[in-house]
Amino acid sequence: MPLTPRSDGRIRIAPEVLHTVGPHSLSRLYDQREHTEMVCFLCGGVIAPEDATEAQVVVFKAPDKETILVKISHPRCMPSCVLERPLPALAQEWSLDWVAVLRSHAISAVLVWEMHSTLHHGNSPADMEDVFAERLRGEGFRGATDRLDDLVAPVLRRWSIRLRDDCLVLHHPSGDVDEFAGARAVVPPGWLDAARDSTRVLAVYGSGFGLDRLLRSRLDQVLQAGDAVCGLIPWSSGSPSASSHR
Numbered sequence: 001m002p003l004t005p006r007s008d009g010r011i012r013i014a015p016e017v018l019h020t021v022g023p024h025s026l027s028r029l030y031d032q033r034e035h036t037e038m039v040c041f042l043c044g045g046v047i048a049p050e051d052a053t054e055a056q057v058v059v060f061k062a063p064d065k066e067t068i069l070v071k072i073s074h075p076r077c078m079p080s081c082v083l084e085r086p087l088p089a090l091a092q093e094w095s096l097d098w099v100a101v102l103r104s105h106a107i108s109a110v111l112v113w114e115m116h117s118t119l120h121h122g123n124s125p126a127d128m129e130d131v132f133a134e135r136l137r138g139e140g141f142r143g144a145t146d147r148l149d150d151l152v153a154p155v156l157r158r159w160s161i162r163l164r165d166d167c168l169v170l171h172h173p174s175g176d177v178d179e180f181a182g183a184r185a186v187v188p189p190g191w192l193d194a195a196r197d198s199t200r201v202l203a204v205y206g207s208g209f210g211l212d213r214l215l216r217s218r219l220d221q222v223l224q225a226g227d228a229v230c231g232l233i234p235w236s237s238g239s240p241s242a243s244s245h246r
């Protein structure tokens with residue numbers, strides 16, 4: 001098989017990737033794309049043979065080693081490229097830290113979250129956090145530039161957020177969900193009422209908030225530095241089981 005960059009709607013091999021992966025590995029990747037489920041290394045989502053998505057071939061090349069690692073991703077998660085750094089934590093090795101706060105604003109219910117690697121403690125993988133933020137930007141989130149009480153964010157009509165059991169569930173337009181567990185213990189009094197009444201929740205994603213012991217001043221500092229993204233998510237209240245009691 002000739003070694004050529006490939007981007008045919010099924011699988012994408014960037015030219016730089018071509019020079020790091022041998023022909024044998026490439027033909028195996030082509031074969032896998034047609035016949036087996038691949039898993040996006042970033043979000044953990046499956047890319048099935050019948051899916052229309054163009055699987056991206058991403059190569060990790062540890063700077064101090066000869067070894068490379070070939071991974072697959074969604075186009076929205078990471079385009080085909082060579083990354084000169086060790087393999088980041090896998091999707092299932094990320095955990096989500098979150099808080100719910102109220103602010104002085106007509107839309108007062110706020111959800112703030114950040115991602116942490118459960119494997120790489122104290123070793124903040126900033127590049128990966130940017131990827132999470134980038135993905136949210138691609139789905140309508142905007143860079144935050146103001147303190148929390150003054151923060152203006154676009155309304156994201158294709159998103160929704162709801163309370164399901166003890167979990168706040170954020171529905172992405174792509175069909176993905178983020179789950180914020182333990183909500184009843186975490187949300188402050190009045191938060192759920194505020195979300196219901198204003199029919200919106202301000203969602204803020206970023207890194208460096210230090211959410212395990214959140215200080216409002218720290219939150220404002222990160223927001224004003226432009227290191228976070230935000231959006232207004234429609235609140236979806238009620239469920240079929242709740243309405244059946246009426």
Ligand SMILES: [Zn+2]
Nearest residue numbers: 040043074077
């Ligand atoms: Zn993905």
